[in-house]
Amino acid sequence: MERTLTILKPDSVAAGNSGKIIDHLEAEGFEVVAIRKLRLSEAQAQAFYEVHRERPFYSSLVAFMTEGPVVAMALERENAVRKLREVMGATNPDDAAPGTVRALHASSIERNAIHGSDSPENALLELAFFFSRADLVG
Ligand code: ATP
Numbered sequence: 527m528e529r530t531l532t533i534l535k536p537d538s539v540a541a542g543n544s545g546k547i548i549d550h551l552e553a554e555g556f557e558v559v560a561i562r563k564l565r566l567s568e569a570q571a572q573a574f575y576e577v578h579r580e581r582p583f584y585s586s587l588v589a590f591m592t593e594g595p596v597v598a599m600a601l602e603r604e605n606a607v608r609k610l611r612e613v614m615g616a617t618n619p620d621d622a623a624p625g626t627v628r629a630l631h632a633s634s635i636e637r638n639a640i641h642g643s644d645s646p647e648n649a650l651l652e653l654a655f656f657f658s659r660a661d662l663v664g
C-alpha cells in the first residue's frame with residue numbers, strides 16, 4: 527500500500543464538486559486516510575508550489591489557490607501516486623482523457639480541479655505539509 531496527497535482546489539470546492547470527486551476517488555479504490563478543509567494563506571500556497579516560483583503562471587496560481595477553501599486528503603491504495611495521476615488526467619483539461627477528474631470538472635489549465643503528488647518522495651513531503659503523524663494512523 528502507498529499513500530499520496532490530493533487537494534481539491536478552490537474551483538472544485540466552490541462549485542460544490544468535492545463530494546462527487548471524493549466518490550470518484552473511492553470508486554477508483556482510494557481510501558481517505560485523513561481529510562481537512564482549509565483556506566491556504568498566501569505564504570502556504572507559495573511554499574506548496576515553490577517548485578514553480580520561476581514560472582510565468584506562479585503568481586496567478588497562488589492567487590487561485592488562495593481564493594477560497596480547499597479540501598486536502600491523504601489517500602491510500604496500491605500504487606497510489608501513479609494511479610491518482612492517471613485518475614486526475616492531464617494538467618490541461620483539453621488533453622485530459624475522457625472520464626478523468628480534470629476532463630469532468632476542470633475549466634482551464636490553471637483552474638483544473640485537483641492536485642496530486644507527482645512522485646512517492648514528494649507525496650511524503652506533501653502529506654507532512656498538511657497532516658501530522660497522529661492524523662495519519664490510518
Ligand atoms: P498539480 O501539481 O496541481 O497536481 P500538475 O502536476 O498536473 O498539477 P504542474 O505542472 O505541477 O501540473 O502545475 C501546477 C499547477 O499550476 C497546475 O495544476 C495548474 O493549476 C497550474 N498551471 C500549470 N501550468 C500552467 C499554465 N501554463 N498556465 C496556468 N496555470 C498553470
Ligand code: MG
Nearest residue numbers: 641642643644
Ligand atoms: Mg505538479
